[in-house]
Structure formats: structure tokens, C-alpha cells
């Protein structure tokens with residue numbers, strides 16, 4: 308679905324390029340050109356890919372799930388972990404053969420990994436069949452890049468100038484029930500392990516009126532859940548003259564008429580204020596769930612990570628949230644085995660996990676990222692030892708998840724029925740983080756139903772629809 312072909316700023320120029328691309332493809336006999344997009348990494352990348360797909364539709368491509376039938380293949384990459392990077396090199400390498408079979412095929416790489424000069428140079432020198440490489444702040448120029456490649460040399464565009472956000476890029480959304488809505492880009496925090504501030508640039512917030520217009524359109528188009536996206540949504544609006552911060556933005560979106568709900572990620576504990584917690588409490592369309600990464604339970608390690616809060620501060624924040632919103636659910640991210648972390652430090656992480664009782668955790672063993680301060684810190688603990696700590700954390704969290712899920716038995720939840728499961732049941736998320744599975748029918752898909760939780764079995768909550 309195309310959201311908008313309205314243009315401003317850069318886009319009249321880009322629309323003109325898109326028309327020229329269409330004409331050139333026709334001239335060269337590329338009939339019904341198809342594009343295949345592979346997205347790695349976080350929701351921000353998934354959201355960027357929806358805009359990339361929109362621009363490709365504007366250029367006359369249709370989308371295909373089959374890489375072998377594509378005339379344009381794009382890899383939207385992630386730089387957060389080494390493993391994902393290795394997969395990208397493997398995937399891009401496999402396109403060499405496809406290019407031999409289809410001389411009109413163009414291959415493109417973008418996203419956080421491509422933004423790194425060393426990676427872009429590697430693609431330039433060692434992957435001559437990669438036609439277009441572009442960085443995280445240039446993706447709105449894709450029609451121009453395709454045009455330039457069809458008419459000339461390979462294109463490499465990595466400018467990271469923190470320029471104004473380009474609005475009105477066409478969007479081809481992946482779904483029609485739950486949608487991504489980016490509210491800001493980049494990050495100013497420079498956590499010592501993280502590559503994001505280097506590859507996505509400084510924080511830039513979208514204009515609140517643009518966000519409200521996009522949210523309103525999504526709701527009018529039938530979306531029932533809006534996920535507000537940003538590397539650090541809590542610092543939305545900082546440094547902008549409009550005076551709208553994240554708390555005010557939440558209230559504004561909550562006021563849009565319609566039956567829908569609002570989620571957001573990711574929050575940084577240092578910017579999670581009491582006013583924001585009040586807004587979450589007051590806004591009935593905002594889910595009772597906060598994803599609040601703490602990364603380590605050791606204040607010593609948090610300082611090394613440059614996180615700007617300590618263990619006590621984090622726990623105080625959790626208490627403040629629970630005082631205001633007694634049934635709020637928390638999820639979090641944890642890094643195990645940060646350079647210099649000892650088993651004693653790790654035990655502090657374990658004890659914090661037990662104290663807070665998170666509904667779910669996203670856990671990672673530390674992966675060094677070239678160019679970040681942590682990559683140069685002494686890291687004497689072996690991968691094998693870190694793996695043991697990691698397993699201990701998983702076992703602990705597993706017990707907590709079972710306990711929390713079992714405590715939901717008997718509770719009523721307002722569930723957005725999302726899909727049918729393989730065994731003919733239906734499933735969706737409640738107003739918290741947890742999903743529940745129940746007997747239903749196809750008419751329920753896309754609607755809110757009230758479900759009473761009956762049991763917890765095989766890591767799944769089962770319930771009965773009561774209206």
C-alpha cells in the first residue's frame with residue numbers, strides 16, 4: 308500500500324528520477340521489473356525497508372519474495388552484532404551467480420553496516436557486482452541512485468550530515484493491523500559498546516504534526532496498533548523549538564479518535580521521567596508495558612558502559628513506575644560478558660533480574676564492535692565462561708517467566724486478535740506484553756476481544772473469549 312505520493316523537499320526531484328527509471332527500464336526491455344528486499348536487524352530497519360519498498364514501487368518495480376526472479380535486490384543491514392554482518396557478506400556473495408544469469412539485475416546494500424567506511428570500501432573493492440551502497444541518512448534518494456547506476460558508474464553514498472528529516476516518502480507497509488511509526492532517528496548517548504551513534508548519526512526528531520498526520524492516516528486505514536520507534540524515544544523533541552517532548556507526544560497520539568493502541572520502543576532509563584510515567588498511566592490507549600533496557604545490574608559496569616544511571620537509580624525507576632501503574636509489565640535488554648565484567652558483576656545482573664521480574668528478556672553475549680571504546684577494553688573472560696553465565700541467566704529468566712505467566716491465570720485481557728495459529732486456534736497480544744491463544748474465528752482477526760486466561764502450558768498462555 309502506498310501511503311503518499313505527495314512530495315516536498317527532496318522528493319519532487321526523487322519522483323522525477325523515479326519516472327526516468329521507469330522509462331529507462333522499459334527502454335532496456337526489462338518487462339514488469341521485480342524487487343526483492345532482505346532486512347536484517349531491528350524494527351527501525353524494518354520500518355526503513357517499508358519506505359524503501361515504497362520508493363521502489365514508485366520506480367515501477369513490484370515486490371517479490373523470490374530472490375531468483377528479482378531485477379533489483381537490496382540488503383538492508385545491521386551492524387549491532389558480528390554474526391549478522393557475516394550473514395550479510397554470505398548473502399551478498401550469493402548474488403554474483405544471479406547477476407551472471409540476469410545481466411539487468413542490480414544489487415544494493417544499505418543500512419548500519421553499509422554506513423561504516425571500512426565495510427563500504429570492502430564492498431567496493433571485493434564485491435564488484437554490488438551496484439549501489441548507501442548510508443542510513445541517504446535512503447530517501449534511492450530513485451536517484453538507481454537512475455545514476457543505470458546511466459553510469461556504481462553508486463556509493465555515505466553522507467552522514469544530520470540534515471533535516473525528509474518527509475512524505477512513499478511507504479509500502481508489510482501489514483495492515485500493526486504498523487511502525489518512526490518518531491526520531493539517531494542517538495546521542497554513545498554507550499561504549501554501541502555502534503549506533505556512529506552509523507545513524509545524531510538524534511533528529513520528526514515534526515510532531517507529521518507524526519500525528521501519519522498516525523491518523525494509519526488509524527483511518529484500519530491499523531489497530533502503532534509502534535512508535537526510535538533509538539531512544541524518551542528523548543524525543545530534545546533541542547527542537549516546538550516544545551513537544553515524548554510525554555506530550557504520547558498524549559497527542561492518545562487523543563486521536565479511534566479504537567487502537569500505542570506501543571513504543573526503545574526507552575533509555577536516564578530519560579524516563581516521572582512525567583512520562585504519568586502519561587503512560589493516563590493514556591488509556593498506551594500499553595501497560597515498558598521496554599527498559601538495563602544492560603547490567605552492576606553499577607561499576609554501567610559506568611564502564613556510559614549508561615548514565617546506576618543500579619539503584621534503575622530500581623527506583625521501576626518502583627516509581629509500579630507505584631503509578633501497578634500492573635505494568637517490563638521487558639529489558641542485557642549484555643552478558645561486557646569487557647572487564649567479573650562473575651560478581653554478573654551476579655548483580657542476576658539479582659536485579661530476580662528483583663524486578665521481567666516478563667521477557669532480550670539477552671546477548673557481548674560482541675565487540677570496531678570503532679567503539681569497549682572494543683579496546685581488556686576482556687579477559689573467555690567466550691566459553693561467558694556462555695556459562697549466559698545459560699545461568701536464561702534458566703533464571705525461564706523460571707521467572709513461568710511464575711509470571713502462571714500468575715495471569717484467571718485474569719481478563721483485552722486482546723488484539725492477530726492471526727490463526729497452525730493448530731486452528733487464534734492468538735494476539737493483550738494490553739501488556741504477553742500473548743494469549745484462544746478458540747475463535749476468522750471474523751475476530753483485526754478486532755479487540757476480551758479473553759480470560761485459563762492455563763499456561765508449553766510456554767503458551769491459553770484463554771477463553773468472554774466477549
Ligand code: SF4
Pocket residue numbers: 494495496497498501502503504538539575
Ligand atoms: S542508547 Fe546506547 S545502546 Fe541505545 S542506540 Fe544509543 S548508544 Fe546504542
